[in-house]
Amino acid sequence: MxxxxxxxxxxxxxxxxxxxxxxxxxxxxxxxxxxxxxxxxxxxxxxxxxxxxxxxxxxxxxxxEENFAQIDPEDLSLRYISNSDILRFFEEIDVNLDVFYQLLWRHVLVVELLKLKKEFYDADSARRWLTTIMDSFNKNPKRKAAVEYLTHFNGQFWLDTEKRIREVVDRIEGSLESSVGMKATALRAKVEASAKATSKAER
Known part of the structure; x- marks a missing residue:
């Protein structure tokens, strides 16, 4: 038919x-x-x-499924990361940033799972949970390190994914800039000027 x-x-x-x-x-x-x-x-x-x-x-x-969480790629601030001066600079001088990206996505996934499991809705709920586990984890070095890491970022648990990624990237940028002793834009300008001077000398 x-x-x-x-x-x-x-x-x-x-x-x-x-x-x-x-x-x-x-x-x-x-x-x-x-x-x-x-x-x-x-x-x-x-x-x-x-x-x-x-x-x-x-x-x-x-x-x-009862437990389901969705992370939309459009919320991952990919353009913000790709436009980062400090990250672009280190990529241009062939610094391998694979570990950075692996840890960044791992951080995002861990926080999303914690929010889903522990129902973090605001700063107080995240702080209360961290306080309850702090004492019991102090005797174990690995668990203590994990709690310290979470405490460092607990102010972002209830933020959306994009804001958390921007915050993490900004902190890492600041750390990298401190290690080289100047802003990425200034460092890049210095390297470009040096490259141009070398090119002229070779001619």
Whole structure:
């Protein structure tokens, strides 16, 4: 029997994010939702081409799982990081910043998970939780170091992801600038001037 699409009939939106009417009704569970919900499963990462159904899959997981948190790439201040003078300078002189980026994303994920697990809504709720665990962790060096790290950043727990990343990047920039003894913009200008002088001398 031929399928007839009548004028004005809705057959769904172009993307899963916009197709709230049909997404739940038409979703076909192939077992992938269970795979990506199990963090012990090596297949828990959904890495696919555009249009393959990642958004629909994640929206289904959000509807069916009790503990779910979403970090939108648009909230990660990627442009702010890429425009950082100090980070660009160190990349230009071939300093490997892989560890910096790994620790930055790890920081973001740890804070998001803490907010979800401990329900941090403001400065007071984060401070109260840190106070309760401070004494019990003091005898263990690793746990004590973790608490000190969290205490250092506890003022950002209830901020949105973008603001937290900007705060962390700004602090690291300040530390890097202190280590070289001048602002990144001034240091870059000095290096560029030196490079131009060398180029002229070679001519």
């Amino acid at each position: 031929a399928i007839v699409v009548k004028r004005g009939m809705s057959i769904g939106a172009m993307s899963a994010e916009e197709d709230l009417k049909f997404l739940s009704k038409c979703f076909v569970d192939t077992g992938q939702a269970e795979q990506i919900s199990d963090i012990s499963n090596s297949k828990c990462i959904a890495l696919c081409r555009t249009g393959s159904g990642k958004s629909a899959l994640l929206m289904h997981v959000e509807e069916t």
